[in-house]
Amino acid sequence: MTEVLALHDVTVRRSTTTILDKVSWTVQDQDRWVVLGRNGAGKTTLMSIAAGRMHPTSGTADILGERLGRTDLNELRPRIGLSSAALAEHIPASETVRDVVLTAAYGMTGRWREQYEDFDLGRAGDLLRLFGMAELAERTFGTLSEGERKRVQIARALMTDPELLLLDEPAAGLDLGGREELVAALAELAGDRRSPVMVLVTHHVEEIPPNFTHALLLRGGQAFMAGPLAQVLTSENLSEAFGLPLVVESHDGRYTARGAR
Numbered sequence: 582m583t584e585v586l587a588l589h590d591v592t593v594r595r596s597t598t599t600i601l602d603k604v605s606w607t608v609q610d611q612d613r614w615v616v617l618g619r620n621g622a623g624k625t626t627l628m629s630i631a632a633g634r635m636h637p638t639s640g641t642a643d644i645l646g647e648r649l650g651r652t653d654l655n656e657l658r659p660r661i662g663l664s665s666a667a668l669a670e671h672i673p674a675s676e677t678v679r680d681v682v683l684t685a686a687y688g689m690t691g692r693w694r695e696q697y698e699d700f701d702l703g704r705a706g707d708l709l710r711l712f713g714m715a716e717l718a719e720r721t722f723g724t725l726s727e728g729e730r731k732r733v734q735i736a737r738a739l740m741t742d743p744e745l746l747l748l749d750e751p752a753a754g755l756d757l758g759g760r761e762e763l764v765a766a767l768a769e770l771a772g773d774r775r776s777p778v779m780v781l782v783t784h785h786v787e788e789i790p791p792n793f794t795h796a797l798l799l800r801g802g803q804a805f806m807a808g809p810l811a812q813v814l815t816s817e818n819l820s821e822a823f824g825l826p827l828v829v830e831s832h833d834g835r836y837t838a839r840g841a842r
């Protein structure tokens with residue numbers, strides 16, 4: 582097996598705050614991880630490290646075999662697909678859905694006279710179809726619903742055919758139908774061996790798609806627990822990680838959590 586991510590004692594400090602505290606975490610080829618934790622646990626910061634967009638204050642991060650701090654980020658970043666609220670803010674509202682996906686091939690937002698290859702056009706079309714967005718390809722991003730935007734962002738993150746796909750709260754803000762459609766699309770993607778290694782950040786166990794394999798629980802910036810999904814997602818572990826008594830149940834590859842009475 583190949584290590585896609587290898588973090589060793591990764592610490593991130595900002596002034597007096599320790600955001601990540603000696604996090605060690607290994608992600609292997611073919612893994613599909615979910616990262617769970619309370620607000621402020623450090624999930625987004627961890628994704629920034631994994632995406633090569635932030636350097637640890639101390640510790641080491643190896644991403645796709647490259648040591649952060651010793652590698653050319655311009656070469657590393659196209660190998661990583663990232664979908665996050667922070668990135669979505671940079672997408673111009675006037676850009677068409679097709680161009681939002683297409684411009685990822687050039688590591689940019691906002692179309693500007695590039696000559697696209699037929700190959701890129703075909704791939705963008707395939708990805709929009711995969712996420713049920715093909716019919717809206719000519720619409721502008723600004724006119725989409727939150728659920729539609731999320732799907733376009735994931736299609737964009739996949740455009741460079743990345744080896745690692747990082748999804749930071751992809752279901753945030755979706756209604757029940759939108760969530761279920763997204764979960765189904767991500768389950769299909771996760772079940773395909775040709776798909777990139779996936780890491781999905783969420784607050785809710787209900788958003789974990791079937792076919793995900795591992796879970797990392799963050800608590801107060803520390804890796805509280807990591808391992809195979811079924812071993813990590815227990816009532817006891819989730820209660821510790823979220824700081825309240827919870828009952829976690831699983832059924833047909835889906836999870837639910839509720840407060841213990």
Ligand SMILES: Nc1ncnc2c1ncn2[C@@H]1O[C@H](COP(=O)(O)OP(=O)(O)OP(=O)(O)O)[C@@H](O)[C@H]1O
Pocket residue numbers: 595596598600618619620621622623624625626627
């Ligand atoms: N530049 C910074 N300076 C100081 N504190 C920061 C900075 N960036 C983030 N933090 C703090 O670090 C902690 C972790 O932030 P992060 O966004 O990684 O958490 P999160 O688990 O993704 O949270 P949420 O679930 O609310 O999105 C938070 O308490 C946040 O306020």
